[in-house]
Amino acid sequence: MSKDLDIVVFGATGFTGRFVVEEICRTAKEIHKLKWAISGRSEQRLLEVANIISISNSNNVRQPEIIVADVSNPETLHALAKRAKVFIDCVGPFRLYGEPVVKACIENNANYIDISGEVEYIERIQLTYDDTARSKNVSIVPACGYDSIPADMGLLFTKQQLDVRGAIPSQIEIFSGLCAGSAGMRGNYGTYASLIYSISNVNSLRELRKHANRPIVSRIGPKLNMLPSRKFDNRVNGYIIPSITTDLSVLKLGQHLDIKYNTGVLPAQISSYLVFSRFRYLAMMMLSGSIFKFLARYEWGRNLLLKYPKFFSFGFFSKDGPTLEQIQQCSFYHRFYAKGISKKRLTNEELDLINSIEHDKPLSVLSNLQPDIEIVTEVRGPEAGYVTTPITVVQCAYTLLKEKSNIPKGVCTPSVAFGKTTLLQRLKDNGIEFNVIEGQFY
Structure with missing residues (x-):
């Protein structure tokens, strides 16, 4: 047929x-x-x-x-x-x-x-x-969907903006937040179930990665250190913790595949954080995360979590899903604080090393290069699960x-698949914003 x-x-x-x-x-x-x-x-x-x-x-x-x-x-x-x-x-x-x-x-x-x-x-x-x-x-x-088009295409957009400024990417810090209106926010049961199964498969994921034999992502510039957890960050006006979402894993996998597929998109050191506007939201998330981590290891625990989503998530997930009012009032953002190294400062030999796709070891010769260009970019959009996901x-x-x-064949992450297409413009035309913004870098 x-x-x-x-x-x-x-x-x-x-x-x-x-x-x-x-x-x-x-x-x-x-x-x-x-x-x-x-x-x-x-x-x-x-x-x-x-x-x-x-x-x-x-x-x-x-x-x-x-x-x-x-x-x-x-x-x-x-x-x-x-x-x-x-x-x-x-x-x-x-x-x-x-x-x-x-x-x-x-x-x-x-x-x-x-x-x-x-x-x-x-x-x-x-x-x-x-x-x-x-x-x-x-x-x-x-x-x-929301996992992980905005973050993955946002990272690509940020790298492109560094390239426009004549720089190669070195360090990129990513801050992700959800914004709710007076009606609050709620996730659907299907998303909740996927989260439970993801947590229960952490050990399988570790074992899988041991045998993946993926290309090495070389470090360019000084090491990117993690920020203190549970601290208030003035740049995003909220409390931060290291991200535990799908996005970071997809971003890292995409950088491996950029090398494997020879897309021409250079890697960067990345760190990712979740942002909470109030400390009590952070505390609730950390408490429920600890409970999930313990119970999801056992079949009886998973059954318990799946049976009572509203209780174990402090009302954030339910079998009823969000109301129309909640969907209309919610939004998301990803903010990228990026540092790059000017190409004009590099020798031809250093540029050849950076552009090589056959890195079989970290490029220690480049680790002492200091970034000299900084930009801040942002991706914003409507409610994540049921407005943004259908759009993306x-x-x-x-x-x-x-x-x-223009799309590679095989199994790719979004930025690798759509990096040479008009997807970014399509998303912009349909309510997902990609911008370079003014802001305090430190």
Whole structure:
């Protein structure tokens, strides 16, 4: 069967999947005569989603085809992937349900993106399926939602801004925060479940990385030291702790893949922090994190966490998900404090070393170079999980449809996959801001 569907949204009846469907309806005019389908386990629920589209369709978007498919039935996945040019996977936790979809997409030459934020899953897929995906001329790009498009593309944007100023990147500190309105904020149960499984797989992730044999990311300039934890930082007007989110792992993996894929994007030393506007929010997060870390190690503990999300997260997660008012009032930011080294200060030999893609050892000869250029950049956007995620994953899908020749084949992080495309501009055009800002560096 020929590829007669531009996009398939798998998991369209889920909490996030419905927002992705709505985002396609809002933006489908960007793709001429878009042919698409919505898919999931329940035909009745898919019909309900399609009916909502029909009633609220002000953009004259073509009605999606309805296709029943289930992760537990590989034949349905293969039939779906055979017809899809781009497959958007919204079915998590991805540790449990993601791999069969990736396999079906590779075997049937369908490009794949998802909204995963589970580090062990992302890195395992990259190691396991990269070569096969390349041989099949397929692009597999996980982490295309809030985890981790804003941070990953923000890091790329920051490096590009240093390059515009004639500098190579040396050190980049990243500060991430969520902002809520009077209604507060709340996360969906699916996100919560993914978080629990991610924590429970920390040991598997460590073991996986031991055998990954990834390229060495060389240090350029003096060592970037971590900032004191739980201290108030005037630059971001909040208390900070080292980040425990997916973003940092994806950023580091992307730097390895920049070397492997020879993208021409130079690495930097990076550190990442979460920002809390009040100390009590920080204390609550640290307490719940300690409880999660202990209970997630045991099956009985995971069952307990999954049964009572609102209790163990101090109300931040629930099976009901956020209200519309909460979604409308929330926003996020990532701020990047970057230091670079002027290229004009470097010898030709030093530049050749830096640009070499075959680093087999740290470039100690470059570690004494002192940065002389500083910039501050920022990424800002609306509510992270159910506004930003649909925007980013849909724009990734459109980019794959329109610019496939500029996207590497294999399993890549977002910045590696979309670094030579118009994705940054697409995100800007749809409400995600990327700016160089004025601000106090120290």
